[in-house]
Each structure stands twice: as C-alpha cells, then as structure tokens.
Amino acid sequence: MIPTSEVFELIAALMLFVAIWAQVGSFVLSKIQVIIIQTTLLSIYTVLLGIYESSIALIVLAILIIFLRGVVTAYILLRKFPERSQLVRESSTTVPSIIILSIGVIIVSLVVYQIALFPVIQSLPDSVQRIANPPIIALGFVIAIQGFLLIATRKNKVTQFTGYIEIENAMVLLSLGIFPLPLVIEISVLLDVLALVIVGSVLLSGSLNSERLEDLTG
Amino acid sequence: MNISLLVIYMVMLIPLFSALFYFSNFIEQASKAGSIITVILSIAILTLSQGTYSFFDINQVNRILIISVSSVYSLAIFFASKYHSNLERVEHLKLHFSLMDVFAFTMLFTLLINNFGLMWIGIEGTTASSALLLIIERQKNQIEAAWRYVLIVSTGLSIAIISIILVYLYYNTLDASLIISKHHPNSLLLSVAGIAALIGIGTKVGIFPMHTWLPDAHGEAPSEISAMFSGILLPVAAYVLYEFYEATYTPIVTESFFIFIFLTLLFVALIMASQRNIKRMFAYSTMENMAMITLGLILGTYGLIGALLIILAHAFGKSSAFFSSGNILGTYGTKDINAIRGVRNRLPSTALSLIGSSLIVTGAPPFGVFIGEFFIIYQLFIGKNYGLAASIIVFLFIISVSVMNKVSKMVFDGNDQSHERVDLNVTQKATALIAFALSFLVTFIFLGGFL
Numbered sequence: 099m100i101p102t103s104e105v106f107e108l109i110a111a112l113m114l115f116v117a118i119w120a121q122v123g124s125f126v127l128s129k130i131q132v133i134i135i136q137t138t139l140l141s142i143y144t145v146l147l148g149i150y151e152s153s154i155a156l157i158v159l160a161i162l163i164i165f166l167r168g169v170v171t172a173y174i175l176l177r178k179f180p181e182r183s184q185l186v187r188e189s190s191t192t193v194p195s196i197i198i199l200s201i202g203v204i205i206v207s208l209v210v211y212q213i214a215l216f217p218v219i220q221s222l223p224d225s226v227q228r229i230a231n232p233p234i235i236a237l238g239f240v241i242a243i244q245g246f247l248l249i250a251t252r253k254n255k256v257t258q259f260t261g262y263i264e265i266e267n268a269m270v271l272l273s274l275g276i277f278p279l280p281l282v283i284e285i286s287v288l289l290d291v292l293a294l295v296i297v298g299s300v301l302l303s304g305s306l307n308s309e310r311l312e313d314l315t316g
Numbered sequence: 317m318n319i320s321l322l323v324i325y326m327v328m329l330i331p332l333f334s335a336l337f338y339f340s341n342f343i344e345q346a347s348k349a350g351s352i353i354t355v356i357l358s359i360a361i362l363t364l365s366q367g368t369y370s371f372f373d374i375n376q377v378n379r380i381l382i383i384s385v386s387s388v389y390s391l392a393i394f395f396a397s398k399y400h401s402n403l404e405r406v407e408h409l410k411l412h413f414s415l416m417d418v419f420a421f422t423m424l425f426t427l428l429i430n431n432f433g434l435m436w437i438g439i440e441g442t443t444a445s446s447a448l449l450l451i452i453e454r455q456k457n458q459i460e461a462a463w464r465y466v467l468i469v470s471t472g473l474s475i476a477i478i479s480i481i482l483v484y485l486y487y488n489t490l491d492a493s494l495i496i497s498k499h500h501p502n503s504l505l506l507s508v509a510g511i512a513a514l515i516g517i518g519t520k521v522g523i524f525p526m527h528t529w530l531p532d533a534h535g536e537a538p539s540e541i542s543a544m545f546s547g548i549l550l551p552v553a554a555y556v557l558y559e560f561y562e563a564t565y566t567p568i569v570t571e572s573f574f575i576f577i578f579l580t581l582l583f584v585a586l587i588m589a590s591q592r593n594i595k596r597m598f599a600y601s602t603m604e605n606m607a608m609i610t611l612g613l614i615l616g617t618y619g620l621i622g623a624l625l626i627i628l629a630h631a632f633g634k635s636s637a638f639f640s641s642g643n644i645l646g647t648y649g650t651k652d653i654n655a656i657r658g659v660r661n662r663l664p665s666t667a668l669s670l671i672g673s674s675l676i677v678t679g680a681p682p683f684g685v686f687i688g689e690f691f692i693i694y695q696l697f698i699g700k701n702y703g704l705a706a707s708i709i710v711f712l713f714i715i716s717v718s719v720m721n722k723v724s725k726m727v728f729d730g731n732d733q734s735h736e737r738v739d740l741n742v743t744q745k746a747t748a749l750i751a752f753a754l755s756f757l758v759t760f761i762f763l764g765g766f767l
Binding site: 215217218221222226242245246249255258259261262265266269272273276277279280282283286287290291293294296297298300301303308313316 | 433434436437440441443444447448451457459460462463464466467470471474477478480481482484485490503504505508531535536587590591592593596
C-alpha cells in the first residue's frame, strides 16, 4: 500500500513536470494543454485531500478548479485558435537553452526554499507543523518560479498567460500545503482569475506576440 | 439594517447600478448622476464614527480615500463625456462609461471591506475592470500597454496570496480590523508575509522595480483613465499595502519598506529629466507621490497626517494634470514634450491648470502635497532616520525641478502671435480647473481643522 503522503507528493511532482513541459514545448497550442493537464492534477490533489480530511469544502473547491480553470479558461483560450494555420511555433524560444535555464532555476529555487523558507515552516507552532506539508510547499514554490520564468522568457501572449495560470495553480497548491484558506476566498480567487482570463482574451485579439514599441520605452 | 450600513452599501452599489444602464441609451446620464450621488454619500460617510459595520470598516485613512475616489470618478465621467465625443463607435463609449462605473465600485469595495482575502479580490477586480478602459480607441500601443498591465499586475498580486495564507496561518482569521488591533511580537513568519505583500501589492502601487506596467498604462490610457489610475487607483492599492503592513510589521519588514521606497524615489529622480512624453512624465511623478504616501502611512503619527494630505491633494492635483494633458493632446495631436510649445497663448485655461497642478504634485509650497511631505520628513527626523530624510529631500528637489522645467517650456516658450487661441469644450476646461481648485482647497480644509 502506497503511503497517502507519497500520493500527494507524486501528484505535485507531476504538476512540476507539466510546468517543465510548458518550458520546452514550442507549439503555442500545447500551452493550453499544459493548463488543462496541470489544472486536472491540481483538482485531483484537492479532491483526494478533501476525501482524506473529510472536508466537503475541499471537494467543492476541486470541482470548481476543474470547471473554471480546466474547462472554461481552456475553452476561452482555445476559441482564439479557430484555424489550424494558427497553431504556430513560438518565435522567441531556443529550446536547448530554455531546458538548461529551467533546470538551473529549479535547483536555485530549491536552494532558496531550503535556506530562506524552510526555517519559516520550522518556526511554526507544533499544531500548525502537523498540518503543513514541506515537500508540497517546496514543489508549489518551484512551480510558481517556473511560471515567472515562462512569462519572463517568452513573447507569445498565450504562453505568458500560461505562466500566469501556472503561478495561480502553484498558489492554490501552496495554500493546500500550508494552511487552506476559507472556501469563500478560494472561490473568489478562482472567479477573479477567470475574469482576468476573459479580459486577457480580449487583449489577445490583436497580435499574439508582445512587442517592443517605441512609444512604450523610457 | 441601520442607516450607517445603508449608506455604506449605497456608496458602493450606486456605481454598480449605474453600470447596468449599459443596456440602455442613458448610460452617460446614469453614470453622471450615479457619480454625483456617490460623492454626496462619501461626504455622509465622513460623519460616521470609525469602526466596523457588518463586513465593512471605516477608519481614518479609508474615509479620506472614499472621498477622493468618488470625486475623481465623478470628474473623470464628466471629462470623458466630452473628451470622447468624436468617437466613431458609440458602443465603445457605452462600454467605457459602464466599465468606469464598475471600476469605481471595485475601488470602493476594496476600501470598505474588512477582510484581507476580499481586499485582495477587490484589488484584483480593479485590474479586471480597468484593463479594457485603456483600449477605447483600439490602438496597437494601447492594446500592448493593457496587456502588460494585466499580466504584470496580476502576476505581482499572485505573490500577495502568500501573504494572505501566512496572515491566516498566524492569526487564524482574515478580519482586518481585528488583526490590526492585536499587538504581535517579532516573527519570522510575519516578516515573510510582510515582504510578500510589499512585492505583491507593491507591484500595483508602482514601487520600484515592480513598476514597469505603470508608465505604459498611464501613458497610453485616455486622460480621464490616467487620472483615475494615478489619482485614486494607486492610493487605494497603497491603502491595502498599509493594511497588510499593520498586520505584519516587524523590524525586517519596516527596513524592507524603507529600502524599496528609497530605491523608488532614487529611480524617479534619475529618470525624470530624460522624459519626452508628457503623460509618462506624470506617471513617474505618481511613483514619487505613491512612495511618499506609503512612507507616511507606515511611519504613523505626523507621517500619517502627511500621507492623508498628500492622498487628497494629489488625487485632485494629478487628475488636473492628466485632464490638462488630455486637452493638450487633443489640440497638438502629440504627447511629445519637445513638440508642445505656446500653451499659454493657445490654451490659456489649460496652461493655468497644468502649471498649477504641476506645482501641486511636485510638492511646491503652500500646497497640500508640500505640507504632507513636510510632515513625513519631520516624522523621519523624529525617528532619527536622518540619512533617509536627507536623501528624500534631495530626490524630491531633483524631481520637482525636472518636472517644472519641462512644464514651463511647454507653457511659456514659443508663445508668438501667430498661434491662435484654441477654443476647447467648456466641460473639458472646467474639469481640469475644478480639479486644480479642489486640490488647492485641501490646504485650507486642513488648516481649518476639517481633516
């Protein structure tokens, strides 16, 4: 029988692998698949945690995550690709260097976590330490950094938005790993992100690449 | 429901109700009426005693901000009604008014709600509701600026979620007034929470180096939206940052705030002289004002009084500056400072509002921003932060000289007789002058003991 904690850690690790896939893939459409798969994994994590802790709130949260982020968000972004001809490769990627950079950033993130954040968890009262899950917190932190890296290294707007969704998924994972927030807050965050996806999709109507414009310098 | 709570609900919901008129042909009239009612209700809120009302909180900072939000929202609605009167697509203008109403609602909600989680929701809501306000003319630059705004601010605010999780972990509640009323010991956990809030919410406030969206969004937005961003949105974000600071302050957090504020002022002082775009220049000036407001809020006592004075004077002063910039852009067809000359002869009333508002926002005596900055620097001296105080005085002087040099050239240079006077719409002229006059009045309101 596999220990429950290892199941949670496996799901979180898979979320990290999906984040790395987002770094190395150069087809824009694959970024939406990244959102769907990573959100599905997050939803599975949440529902299992809900069952394990007998928490209806977490199960409700899991359903909302998969519906609002896995289905609605992906649908809105997919509508921006009505034709196969738009399944473009990104012009701003150089895959080998991105892989090296991505792995380097993972190592640095884990070192920073160990030096700066792990002592914070150790400083928590015993009652809280029993709830907190250090490996999950570490993975959440690393996935968030991968999201930032995706935004910083790419010019394609869909890819940048995928980075943002990755960060939001990492924040949910961090919350579940440290101390779950009240359900009303979690749901509000999900709805807020959905509103931003809708606004973002309007802004995607122009060029799919973020551009350097003369008027926006200085 | 008692009358106080009713007033609080109404001040938030009336802009939202006005937004529903998007589906009719009376959205402009509804927005104007709604904004005026909101101003009246915000003055009524001043009469309420400080404390919690159901899910909401009234304190000495947010009641001043509510006045400035409602007033600038109202001025912006009136300015927009004439500024965009030549817009080809009527539905774009209807959406613009409706989104301005929703934007005002999200800001008022953020100010009033007494819960850290919902405050974050509110501040993120301001991003969602205001991003599309940038692209009324659907220009390439506007779409790019709006994209950067949405992406950078939302990503930054995601970091602030860490702060919410840690605050909830520490206090086991997110009730803001309850948390702030408790005295907390020095804690590593709260230090991390405070720094996460500084980086996350600081992105929205325009703290260096997370400010990169700010000059783009302010520079490309229509002038009334630039006024709302600068005059009220950023102070609302500064208020949220202040609330998080109150819940998490430790010596490390306070030091971090000082360092980031110092860097922000240094950066603005270095970059201001090289500005070529009038709206980007005022955007960078806003970074300076926000840094001073944040500094005043966290210093407390005299610093807090100073911050409140700057909040009010800056809201109207910067609105006037952006309204004036809009009038200049409409007349000259450019934002390039070097191409704008002879404003005094061509646009006399705009010249007055531009010079006056520039003096106000750069902290020239005897205006409110000057008095506010004086109080904040005085508080730094009381706290024996001599180095920081001296640096700030130097930075403020450099920024002030840089801005006034550029504004003076636009207004006073090139006023030869060949330039004909341009007759602007009365509403456009009046809103810029009214905002300037209100900012000027702040000094007397303060001296009269009404603040």
